[in-house]
């Protein structure tokens with residue numbers, strides 16, 4: 608799950624003050640501009656049915672906190688299956704991982720379950736221990752991120768999209784590695800190309816996983832020129848370490864070894 612920073616409330620050019628809406632759907636264009644056309648939870652690209660979703664439910668279950676109905680701070684975009692699964696059930700930063708409150712990249716992983724080789728679903732990241740493990744599992748459960756819907760009238764196809772994304776990203780990684788061995792390889796162009804391709808595929812955590820060892824690509828994947836709204840500050844320490852590592856002797860040696868292994872694999 609990509610951590611998000613959608614920024615401050617948009618300004619109304621007519622008044623020069625914070626924009627005010629009379630219907631929460633009127634935030635849709637602003638949300639697309641600030642975080643892109645992706646579900647904030649499963650990160651699937653959205654085509655036509657982008658639902659403006661209340662992070663804290665506007666009509667919560669009894670005894671649960673009320674989310675503001677029209678406030679920018681309480682709005683995100685969601686796909687139908689995530690929004691429906693969440694419904695008016697409580698999903699709070701104290702009990703769940705939310706993309707605007709946590710570095711949600713740290714708590715989940717995608718896998719292909721053994722009996723379903725054509726599906727990809729989400730689970731808490733291996734190695735987590737309580738209380739993070741429980742919080743991650745509760746988030747998966749709340750959004751049904753592990754759902755595989757095989758009914759004839761299938762509604763939830765997130766597992767299909769996620770699987771297709773896994774395959775596409777693995778293919779792009781292969782192309783990237785081949786490009787690196789080309790005498791005309793240009794790191795900046797290659798990294799920007801990868802970031803551009805990520806915009807139509809979505810599922811950004813999978814891109815981060817696949818290109819974690821390529822700081823230039825990571826830098827572009829989280830850059831608003833390509834994908835708006837990623838909470839970049841979570842990645843700054845990582846990028847500094849990786850870049851420094853690459854320019855150190857051991858970093859250079861590791862890169863050399865990695866390229867050698869790649870060459871051996873392909874030969």
Ligand SMILES: [Zn+2]
Nearest residue numbers: 646649686689
């Ligand atoms: Zn979704």
